[in-house]
Amino acid sequence: MTRPVTHIIRLLKWGRILARHGALRAIEADRNTPAQVKRLCRIARFGTIQPKVPDYAGAFRAIGPAAIKLGQTLATRPDIIGEEAAHNLLMLQDQLPPAPFDQVYAQIDNSLNKPAAALFDYIDPVPVGAASIAQVHRARTNEGKDVAIKVLRPGIREQFARDIETYEWAAAHLEALGGEAARLRP
Template identity: 40%
Template sequence: MLGTLKVAARDRARLGEVGAVMSRFGLDVLLARLGLGSAQDQPEPFDLPDRTRRALEALGPTWVKLGQIMATRADILPPEWIAAFEQLQSAAPRVPFEELRPAVEAALGEPPETVFAQFDAEPLAAASMAQVHRATLHDGTAVVVKIRRPGIRPRMEADLRLLGEVARVMERSNAEARRFGATKLIRQLGSAILGELDFANEGRNADLLREDFARDARVLIPRIHWDYTSEALIVMDHIPGVPPRNAQVLRDAGIDPA
């Protein structure tokens, strides 16, 4: 299946993990269609788009981001694939704080219990790249602490290298892949993902947005607390809100979701 890909020794273990997930979700037909396998004679499962979506979720943030990009490409994918990929979420299982503590203390230079007047070890939210915890500064300001998951950068860099090789193989054997520029798409994905991993960059962008909307009272951008922010951790004001897709909560608040 994926064993024919030419990858560096450092990426072979990850390639094996990817292949195992693809097999678990029965994606041999999809891989053959992409020029990465030999299952052309097998019937295509009726739920192939949903199987692919679940496989991407199992493989982690790099693959989820790829699916989210593909969900915007109605010029390439039929409606059932777009619908499946639109369901991709960045949510992830919550990690016990003690597993994150070494990374937090390295970023802050001291324990969070010292830096903050109060720090909640119970996560407020968790996504594929980071986990968020509530805290209170010593001046009483309520903040959230967004912590990058340890070890995620090398895993995502390995995934991007694998996807780059997949794209090159696809373009050699698939005219459609050449038409929509598979390798260019993966470069775009890599640029977006590696940029998101730098939380200091996220903070700078938030500052720019706050300046741009300084005169618009309808827009509230959380303040970044730079004394505690770094590439792997960002601290910002806690602003209560509701998910934009939660139409019922918006109606209860007197807001028209339309």
């Protein structure tokens, strides 16, 4: 069980990232945002230089894979977040930078419970595609069959679980404030 202070530290860190990308402005300006949340936004923004146009996608990328997935979901809800934010978040559908191949190769070894060299003659170090959770590499088996290997990013399970736990903690506290937040049931 994660201590509340750990969740608060994570949320403050993420809030600073959101602030540096100008992504808190709309939350702060919304009349339905609870006063407590507006105060937290002001604290997160303190001392930051913000762009004129918010970069929601950049903020979510900087926060990490769980935030990218959240952003991809929010991009489908312009009725909740607005057209501008939804359009910006659509950039999260684009290819992301790949994880370093040496880490990916080690992940393949660990996932298959045997050395990748025992199964594959060749694995292309340049991925066909890279997303928030996994990337895909072309490979050739020892039998000469061309295949695609989908590899989870190193450490993704643990990071995703930590982040989701904090999201759930924050959502429960936000919902407890009542009003629009309770109606939306975050």
